[in-house]
Amino acid sequence: MTDTTPATEAAHEAPARAPISRLWAYARQHLRLLIIGGALSFAGGIVGLVQPLIAMDVIDTLSNSESLTRPLLYLGAVVIVGGALSALGPYLMQIAGQDVVLTVRKQLIGRLVRLQVAEVDRLKPGDLVSRLSSDTNLLRTVASTTVIGGVTDSFMILGGIALMAWLDPVLFGTTMAMVVFVTVMMVFILPRIQRATGDSQKALGDMGSLLERVFSAFRTVKASGAEDYEIGRLEAAATTARDKGVKASLWEALAGVAAFLPVNIAFLMVLGVGGARVASGAMEVGTLIGFLLLLFYLMGPINGLVASLSQLQTGLAAIHRVEEVANLDSEAAGSEAAQGEPHMAASGPAQVAFEDVTFRYAEDLPFVHHGVTFASSGRGLTALVGPSGAGKTTVFSLIERFYPATTGRVTVDGVDVRDWPLEDLRGLIGYVEQDAPVLDGSLRENLVMAAQDATEAEIEDVVKTARLTELVEKLPEGLDSRIGYRGTTLSGGERQRVAIARALLRKPRLLLLDEATSQLDAANEASLKQVMLDAAERTNVIVVAHRLSTVTSADQIVVFDAGLVRAVGTHAELVAKDDLYRDLAASQLLTAA
Numbered sequence: 001m002t003d004t005t006p007a008t009e010a011a012h013e014a015p016a017r018a019p020i021s022r023l024w025a026y027a028r029q030h031l032r033l034l035i036i037g038g039a040l041s042f043a044g045g046i047v048g049l050v051q052p053l054i055a056m057d058v059i060d061t062l063s064n065s066e067s068l069t070r071p072l073l074y075l076g077a078v079v080i081v082g083g084a085l086s087a088l089g090p091y092l093m094q095i096a097g098q099d100v101v102l103t104v105r106k107q108l109i110g111r112l113v114r115l116q117v118a119e120v121d122r123l124k125p126g127d128l129v130s131r132l133s134s135d136t137n138l139l140r141t142v143a144s145t146t147v148i149g150g151v152t153d154s155f156m157i158l159g160g161i162a163l164m165a166w167l168d169p170v171l172f173g174t175t176m177a178m179v180v181f182v183t184v185m186m187v188f189i190l191p192r193i194q195r196a197t198g199d200s201q202k203a204l205g206d207m208g209s210l211l212e213r214v215f216s217a218f219r220t221v222k223a224s225g226a227e228d229y230e231i232g233r234l235e236a237a238a239t240t241a242r243d244k245g246v247k248a249s250l251w252e253a254l255a256g257v258a259a260f261l262p263v264n265i266a267f268l269m270v271l272g273v274g275g276a277r278v279a280s281g282a283m284e285v286g287t288l289i290g291f292l293l294l295l296f297y298l299m300g301p302i303n304g305l306v307a308s309l310s311q312l313q314t315g316l317a318a319i320h321r322v323e324e325v326a327n328l329d330s331e332a333a334g335s336e337a338a339q340g341e342p343h344m345a346a347s348g349p350a351q352v353a354f355e356d357v358t359f360r361y362a363e364d365l366p367f368v369h370h371g372v373t374f375a376s377s378g379r380g381l382t383a384l385v386g387p388s389g390a391g392k393t394t395v396f397s398l399i400e401r402f403y404p405a406t407t408g409r410v411t412v413d414g415v416d417v418r419d420w421p422l423e424d425l426r427g428l429i430g431y432v433e434q435d436a437p438v439l440d441g442s443l444r445e446n447l448v449m450a451a452q453d454a455t456e457a458e459i460e461d462v463v464k465t466a467r468l469t470e471l472v473e474k475l476p477e478g479l480d481s482r483i484g485y486r487g488t489t490l491s492g493g494e495r496q497r498v499a500i501a502r503a504l505l506r507k508p509r510l511l512l513l514d515e516a517t518s519q520l521d522a523a524n525e526a527s528l529k530q531v532m533l534d535a536a537e538r539t540n541v542i543v544v545a546h547r548l549s550t551v552t553s554a555d556q557i558v559v560f561d562a563g564l565v566r567a568v569g570t571h572a573e574l575v576a577k578d579d580l581y582r583d584l585a586a587s588q589l590l591t592a593a
């Protein structure tokens with residue numbers, strides 16, 4: 001079952017109450033450590049109680065002028081054991097808390113990286129980062145000390161209440177009226193703590209999104225003189241997070257008061273009612289004292305339970321935001337029809353065909369493809385050309401199955417891409433996006449990310465093929481030089497060739513290359529063309545072409561216009577027979593018809 005509501009949009013709605021069962025589902029996996037840690041902490045407390053008894057023994061021994069060795073040894077042992085237990089118990093519970101966070105994070109990481117492209121188009125990466133780092137962190141304390149503390153306090157309170165009922169039903173009734181009052185107050189206050197915490201975390205997510213926005217176009221922000229504007233927006237998000245955090249603290253403080261006052265009132269009422277009953281002879285004075293002591297003793301667990309419940313709300317708000325992401329659509333590894341189909345047998349250039357394909361990015365958006373039909377097979381270069389927005393890049397997205405065709409079929413080797421196991425399909429394709437993304441890391445890491453087991457010789461080979469030798473020689477640490485966030489230390493042409501080298505290292509049976517629209521200098525353009533032609537000798541290369549040199553070298557040109565293929569042929573054929581192509585060639589492609 002999936003929820004297609006984008007996390008960042010859903011977060012704009014009032015956070016719904018997250019089911020506590022989700023927290024339990026995460027904590028359950030680390031229950032053993034939690035219980036051992038809880039038991040050791042409890043034992044530490046008990047040992048602590050023994051300490052005064054032994055101290056009494058020491059005093060007795062002193063006053064009797066007997067040897068102190070034995071009681072001092074006991075006392076030493078109790079101090080050491082008590083100290084060790086009190087340290088080890090909480091430590092184990094903290095480990096369990098960290099383990100819970102790790103479990104949630106692993107689940108989230110798997111989800112995030114496997115999200116559908118369509119989902120990511122709509123989401124804000126900064127908010128997702130905040131959910132993975134900050135929200136999950138809120139679960140640490142809740143999943144460890146809060147849960148265990150809450151359970152122990154609840155048992156103590158239940159035990160105390162049972163004892164009270166046994167001691168005196170009338171005083172018990174008086175006390176219970178206050179317990180009911182505390183419960184009602186909590187029902188009112190606790191959801192408000194959760195909501196305020198959720199809002200505060202959402203504001204943090206918004207701040208993350210805004211920061212990511214700034215860094216993704218850092219030079220543009222600076223060149224536009226927009227620093228103050230962006231700082232203002234970031235500070236506003238930070239202030240909202242603070243305000244919501246303060247609001248949550250206010251509700252937490254009210255929860256504390258709502259527990260403290262009634263218990264104290266109950267104390268006075270028990271004193272009054274009990275005193276009258278003792279005076280009338282309906283009750284022993286010892287019972288009254290016992291009852292009051294019990295009530296006094298229960299204050300600690302009651303305050304502890306209220307604090308745990310408040311913390312729990314923070315955890316539930318965090319779980320809600322985490323679960324929103326966990327419920328987003330991720331990619332299916334392969335369609336049901338693909339189960340058991342052997343697709344990997346083929347080798348050599350892959351065949352691609354579009355059969356009357358229609359496609360739109362979303363139901364509320366217009367169609368981008370209105371019935372596209374073309375085929376590309378065998379070694380060689382197929383160029384897709386056409387006006388901006390005609391749907392050329394979308395062809396690649398459909399081949400890669402980033403999106404499914406609305407109607408019609410996209411086939412690779414005659415098999416509908418929907419029926420290919422996703423890993424196998426993408427395994428045979430090398431894809432170079434238009435803005436040739438390069439990731440932060442070394443040049444080598446950037447190359448081998450698509451082919452982890454590539455040998456040194458293979459890497460050297462693609463470096464040569466992609467005309468990167470000069471760059472590698474120029475860089476201070478060669479292939480191991482860091483090339484910065486989004487490859488900012490490289491030129492546009494170099495980024496493109498790194499992306500091509502990466503795609504080639506995969507030894508693709510189909511190379512999809514989206515040419516950047518920006519003009520490259522003559523040397524870079526010639527390099528790029530040569531790289532493409534070399535690749536086309538070995539495999540099927542489809543390129544969204546914006547450059548004259550690419551188009552004229554192509555074995556086949558497919559002319560797109562407003563979501564349809566209007567003509568297919570070689571450059572010479574199309575110049576002769578297709579008006580749009582002739583115009584494109586004359587203007588966009590800068591050649592005379």
Ligand SMILES: Nc1ncnc2c1ncn2[C@@H]1O[C@H](COP(=O)(O)OP(=O)(O)OP(=O)(O)O)[C@@H](O)[C@H]1O
Nearest residue numbers: 121361365368387388389390391392393394395544
């Ligand atoms: N992720 C997306 N979500 C919604 N609409 C999109 C998305 N990507 C592209 N489009 C729209 O689909 C249409 C076709 O886009 P596409 O990128 O395929 O065109 P193109 O022919 O490659 O253009 P160009 O030559 O300018 O790169 C455009 O109108 C574009 O606005």
